Amino acid sequence: xxxxxxxxxxxxxxxxxxxxxxxxxxxxxxxxxxxxxxxxxxxxxxxxxxxxxxxxxxxxxxxxxxxxxxxxxxxxxxxxxxxxxxxxxxxxxxxxxxxxxxxxxxxxxxxxxxxxxxxxxxxxxxxxxxxxxxxxxxxxxxxxxxxxxxxxxxxxxxxxxxxxxxxxxxxxxxxxxxxxxxxxxxxxxxxxxxxxxxxxxxxxxxxxxxxxxxxxxxxxxxxxxxxxxxxxxxxxxxxxxxxxxxxxxxxxxxxxxxxxxxxxxxxxxxxxxxxxxxxxxxxxxxxxxxxxxxxxxxxxxxxxxxxxxxxxxxxxxxxxxxxxxxxxxxxxxxxxxxxxxxxxxxxxxxxxxxxxxxxxxxxxxxxxxxxx
Amino acid sequence: xxxxxxxxxxxxxxxxxxxxxxxxxxxxxxxxxxxxxxxxxxxxxxxxxxxxxxxxxxxxxxxxxxxxxxxxxxxxxxxxxxxxxxxxxxxxxxxxxxxxxxxxxxxxxxxxxxxxxxxxxxxxxxxxxxxxxxxxxxxxxxxxxxxxxxxxxxxxxxxxxxxxxxxxxxxxxxxxxxxxxxxxxxxxxxxxxxxxxxxxxxxxxxxxxxxxxxxxxxxxxxxxxxxxxxxxxxxxxxxxxxxxxxxxxxxxxxxxxxxxxxxxxxxxxxxxxx
Numbered sequence: 001x002x003x004x005x006x007x008x009x010x011x012x013x014x015x016x017x018x019x020x021x022x023x024x025x026x027x028x029x030x031x032x033x034x035x036x037x038x039x040x041x042x043x044x045x046x047x048x049x050x051x052x053x054x055x056x057x058x059x060x061x062x063x064x065x066x067x068x069x070x071x072x073x074x075x076x077x078x079x080x081x082x083x084x085x086x087x088x089x090x091x092x093x094x095x096x097x098x099x100x101x102x103x104x105x106x107x108x109x110x111x112x113x114x115x116x117x118x119x120x121x122x123x124x125x126x127x128x129x130x131x132x133x134x135x136x137x138x139x140x141x142x143x144x145x146x147x148x149x150x151x152x153x154x155x156x157x158x159x160x161x162x163x164x165x166x167x168x169x170x171x172x173x174x175x176x177x178x179x180x181x182x183x184x185x186x187x188x189x190x191x192x193x194x195x196x197x198x199x200x201x202x203x204x205x206x207x208x209x210x211x212x213x214x215x216x217x218x219x220x221x222x223x224x225x226x227x228x229x230x231x232x233x234x235x236x237x238x239x240x241x242x243x244x245x246x247x248x249x250x251x252x253x254x255x256x257x258x259x260x261x262x263x264x265x266x267x268x269x270x271x272x273x274x275x276x277x278x279x280x281x282x283x284x285x286x287x288x289x290x291x292x293x294x295x296x297x298x299x300x301x302x303x304x305x306x307x308x309x310x311x312x313x314x315x316x317x318x319x320x321x322x323x324x325x326x327x328x329x330x331x332x333x334x335x336x337x338x339x340x341x342x343x344x345x346x347x348x349x350x351x352x353x354x355x356x357x358x359x360x361x362x363x364x365x366x367x368x369x370x371x372x
Numbered sequence: 373x374x375x376x377x378x379x380x381x382x383x384x385x386x387x388x389x390x391x392x393x394x395x396x397x398x399x400x401x402x403x404x405x406x407x408x409x410x411x412x413x414x415x416x417x418x419x420x421x422x423x424x425x426x427x428x429x430x431x432x433x434x435x436x437x438x439x440x441x442x443x444x445x446x447x448x449x450x451x452x453x454x455x456x457x458x459x460x461x462x463x464x465x466x467x468x469x470x471x472x473x474x475x476x477x478x479x480x481x482x483x484x485x486x487x488x489x490x491x492x493x494x495x496x497x498x499x500x501x502x503x504x505x506x507x508x509x510x511x512x513x514x515x516x517x518x519x520x521x522x523x524x525x526x527x528x529x530x531x532x533x534x535x536x537x538x539x540x541x542x543x544x545x546x547x548x549x550x551x552x553x554x555x556x557x558x559x560x561x562x563x564x565x566x567x568x569x570x571x572x573x574x575x576x577x578x579x580x581x582x583x584x585x586x587x588x589x590x591x592x593x594x595x596x597x598x599x600x601x602x603x604x605x606x607x608x609x610x611x612x613x614x615x616x617x618x619x620x621x622x623x624x625x626x627x628x629x630x631x632x633x634x635x636x637x638x639x640x641x642x643x644x645x646x
Contacts, residue, residue, distance in 0.1 A: 084569035086612075116570070200560065202578035247578050295575060295612075298582035313582075316608065317594040369646065372584040 010096045013341075017102055066329035066337070068168050071098040071135070073325050074111025074272040075292030077144060078129075080121040086319065087116070090293035091129055094325040097341060099134050105327065106167065108135045111272035111290045112142025112178070112237035118195050120153055127157050138165075142237040142272060143178040143209070148195040151176075162215055164222050170231045170330060173219060177236040177251055177271075181207040201247045201297070208245065209238040210252040220260055231266040231334025239271045239289065241282060244300030249274055261285055266334040268352075276322075277340050277348060280305035281355040288328070288338040288350060296322030299371040307359050309350070310367045311342065320344050428458045433465070548630075555631025558624045565624060566615035573608065573628070580635040587645040602629060 076091040098108050110130060115122035123145060130137050139158040146154065151161060161176035183206055184194040197205050211219070226232065234240065240257055243249040251257065261267045267285045275297040278289030287305075296314045304310075314322025320343035329337040335352035342348065354362040416427040416434040424440045427433070435458050440446060446454065463469065558564045559580065562572040577583050585601045592599035595607070605628055606617035618625040 079570055084571065086569060086571075200574060200578075202574055298577065301581065315594070316576075316612070319612075372582060372587070 010093075010100045013097070014100050014102065017100075021102065067170075067332050067334075068106045069101075069103075069327055069329045070107050070109060071101060071105040071325065071327045072109040072111055072270070072290055073098060073130075073133075073293060074109075074290040075113040075142065075275055075294060076126060077113055077116040077292070077294040078122045078126050079116050080119065080125060087294045088125070088129070090320070090323060091126070093320070093343070094293045095129060095133055097325050099132070101327065105135050107138050108133050109138050109235060109270065109328075110140060111235070111270070112140045113144040113272060113292075114142070115145050117192075117199055118145055118148030118153075123153055123157060138172075138174065138235070140174055140235050140237055140272070141176050141178065143180075143198050144195075146176075146178055147180075147198040148191050162218065168330075170233055170334060171223075171226045172233050172235065173222060174235045175211055175219070175237075175240075175257075176215065177209055177211045177238040177240060177257075179210050179212045179215075181210075183207050204246070206248070208250050208252040209248055211236075211240075211257050212253070216253065216256055216260065219257070223260060223264075226264075228263050229265055231330075232261065232264045232268075233330070233336065234261065234267065234269045235271075236269060237272045239274060239278070239280075239287065240269045241280060241287060241305075242303070243274070243278075243280075243305065244303040247297075247300055249300055249303075258282060258285060268336045270328065270336070270338075277309065277311035277342075277350070278305070279308045279338075279350045279355060281307055281358070286335060286352060286355045288336065291322075291324040291326060291340055291342065293323050293325065307355060309348075309364045310370050311340070311348070312345075312367050313369045313371060318344060426454055426458065428462060430462055433458055433461050435461070551627060551630045552634040553631075554623075555627035555629070555634070558628050559631055562613065565609055565613060565628075566618070567609070567613040569614045571613050573613070576612070580632045583632050583635075584645070585629075585632050585636055586639045586641050586643075588643060590644045590646075601632065605629070605632075 073091065073094040076087060076094070078087050078091065081088055098105065114126035114130075141151065141154055141158075141161040145151070155161065162174055164171065164173045166172070180198065183189075183197075187205075189197070197203060223232070236251070238251045239249060239254075240251050241254045242251070262284065265284065269285055269287045270290065271287065272290045272292075274289045275292035275295065276289060276299060277291070278287075280287035296311075299310055311322065322342070324340060324342040326341045326347075327339040329339065331337060331352060333352065335356065337352055338350045340348045340350070348364050350364050351362040354364065412431065414427045414429075414431045414434075416425045417436075419425050419436050419442070422441050424437045424442050424444060424446070426435050426437060428435075435454055437446065437450065437454055440450065559573045559577075562570045565573065573580075583601075583604075588601045588604070589598050591597070592604070595603070599607075602620070602625060605625060609615045610617050
């Protein structure tokens with residue numbers, strides 16, 4: 001489905017990636033020659049700037065070749081096609097993007113919220129579309145997938161919502177971090193009403209997300225087998241820290257989960273749900289948010305982590321602006337450089353070194369128009 | 373006072389009476405929300421001779437005007453006679469009514485009116501028509517004295533803005549909140565706002581965030597003109613929500629404006645802000 005049509009952006013990025021990939025293969029002498037030529041061309045075109053585009057990128061490519069990469073698609077919020085094809089166009093665009101990556105990512109993480117209201121039609125449609133992803137897909141669950149039937153269909157389609165695996169020397173843990181305390185029984189809510197409430201951000205009726213005691217116990221035992229020097233990457237739909245409670249940009253037992261991760265030297269949490277460029281570091285743990293393909297969320301009025309460089313305000317007149325997908329480059333160190341592939345904008349990379357240095361090095365480009 | 377002035381005063385009284393009659397009898401179209409509980413109407417009897425029948429605002433009393441056919445206009449003198457006669461009938465029916473006698477046509481305002489009857493104590497006054505009124509209901513004074521007592525200070529009362537009780541203020545606050553809540557509802561309901569693809573406003577604007585009403589009016593580059601908040605609301609309804617733009621007077625648009633502004637309480641107004 002996604003392979004038939006390649007958008008202009010996809011083609012542009014393919015060409016661009018091919019060009020950079022070619023540059024990486026150059027030896028030192030050839031590199032200098034190309035760099036000199038590009039500099040000459042750039043100067044000739046009157047485009048010279050302090051950060052001449054190719055030189056910087058190539059130099060980085062020489063120094064920090066990643067161990068491996070994986071891509072992500074997240075928060076697609078699908079309705080059934082007869083109701084709304086807008087979000088379907090977006091996920092197809094993302095599938096195009098990840099299929100167009102060269103080299104292909106080792107796998108593609110789906111970051112949760114495949115469906116908008118947990119309906120069978122929505123989940124099945126999403127499963128169908130994700131089948132056209134060329135690389136293996138690792139699934140994660142979001143609250144929009146869960147609260148109609150409490151994950152029944154999701155489990156049928158994709159298996160257990162929490163699991164772990166090892167890949168090229170990195171231990172991955174996938175969590176179901178969207179559990180909520182029962183707010184529906186007492187109110188006598190139907191499953192549909194329950195889903196509708198959870199699907200909204202700005203209501204105080206639902207309870208806050210949590211990983212829950214049972215899953216924390218599972219995680220503890222899973223991590224017990226892992227050497228403390230092994231890099232750990234955790235996938236969680238909710239942020240696994242406390243950002244903004246009223247919108248459930250929040251995990252109630254975040255502190256307990258972080259405590260489980262504390263003994264490890266290098267930990268990265270990749271989370272969905274917040275639909276924005278979002279970066280954080282708490283002690284040994286680095287956090288990266290994922291973009292949504294469906295719509296961007298505004299930044300919350302308070303609680304924004306200090307290390308976050310906000311993405312420029314999305315343009316409401318453009319369906320794709322502020323949305324996108326991305327790629328994680330797992331470095332030799334085991335930490336992650338996170339590339340936000342913002343559609344219709346230049347991509348932004350938030351580097352592990354930026355977070356590790358507390359914002360002193362490798363800062364991503366700053367925002368021109370912060371949120372109101 | 374000249375005769376001309378007297379005439380004006382008399383005509384004014386007459387016009388307001390005639391207006392009241394017209395309002396009470398005309399089948400004005402009502403908004404949809406009110407149709408379920410239509411107000412009682414005063415049906416005046418039909419004259420056998422085809423004479424004009426005038427109804428009174430009490431909903432009961434009526435008067436056949438001899439010599440004037442249905443559809444014809446009354447002369448000023450005839451109207452004055454009709455209104456006086458109706459009023460007299462009503463006063464006879466309601467001898468205990470606490471009625472401030474209005475100056476009859478021709479009596480100038482400058483001439484001192486009859487000494488005003490003192491309001492009977494609260495709760496003892498029975499209305500002549502209509503249902504029972506709960507004791508301690510609203511008086512003509514609207515509780516201005518109570519306000520003064522509550523506050524324990526010597527404040528001015530007896531004018532519109534000086535005589536509010538806590539109850540008044542509670543009612544106003546509740547009415548305002550109701551308006552805002554309606555906006556909240558529309559804002560969170562794709563169907564209510566007329567959307568066709570199940571996208572509601574809150575999906576991109578939780579708590580109306582990023583709607584920045586305080587920045588309007590401003591030049592909206594993408595529209596190529598200066599926009600108001602409502603222009604942007606309608607733009608969103610037309611585009612991401614895929615509905616039809618709402619008319620300026622549409623209660624949903626008004627309610628959403630109320631909700632959006634309410635969420636930005638305390639924010640500095642800064643029209644034109646980028």
